[in-house]
Amino acid sequence: MPDAFSIRPAVQADGSFLADMVVEAANWRSGAARARHEILTAPEHRRYISGWMRPADAGVVAVDQEGQAIGAAWYRMLSQDDPGFGFVGTAVPELIIGVQPIWRAHGVGRALLRDLVALARAHGHSRLSLSVEKDNFARALYRSEGFVGSEQGAARETMVHRLA
Numbered sequence: 001m002p003d004a005f006s007i008r009p010a011v012q013a014d015g016s017f018l019a020d021m022v023v024e025a026a027n028w029r030s031g032a033a034r035a036r037h038e039i040l041t042a043p044e045h046r047r048y049i050s051g052w053m054r055p056a057d058a059g060v061v062a063v064d065q066e067g068q069a070i071g072a073a074w075y076r077m078l079s080q081d082d083p084g085f086g087f088v089g090t091a092v093p094e095l096i097i098g099v100q101p102i103w104r105a106h107g108v109g110r111a112l113l114r115d116l117v118a119l120a121r122a123h124g125h126s127r128l129s130l131s132v133e134k135d136n137f138a139r140a141l142y143r144s145e146g147f148v149g150s151e152q153g154a155a156r157e158t159m160v161h162r163l164a
Contacts, residue, residue, distance in 0.1 A: 021098025
């Protein structure tokens with residue numbers, strides 16, 4: 001299936017698609033879908049897309065053979081005053097990733113993750129962070145790609161990848 005998609009850099013015009021991927025990430029659990037507007041108007045999710053693409057933002061988008069976006073991974077620098085779920089420090093970008101359900105388990109997430117880690121390294125970052133719900137199947141992917149748990153709450157785990 002790897003030939004079925006390719007990855008390109010994210011651009012400012014991808015903001016709407018990134019919003020779609022925030023909704024997919026929030027609704028990863030089948031049968032528990034929250035409405036798009038509910039997710040995108042909630043401050044805890046809005047921070048990941050509001051004002052995309054700021055100078056410190058970077059990301060990648062997976063596209064199918066027809067050029068349709070199917071997944072994205074990006075990072076943002078968030079402030080201590082408005083931290084994300086996976087905030088570990090002001091100098092550590094927080095990663096967000098989403099893949100359309102039909103494309104999950106086909107290597108899209110892994111390819112996006114690897115490309116974003118390489119991009120962060122090229123931009124001089126020493127670490128990337130993320131947050132994942134403890135029962136999310138993606139935890140295994142993050143661990144296999146070098147993310148290590150740094151903090152655990154009741155339902156979520158913050159993970160960090162050291163890029164050096």
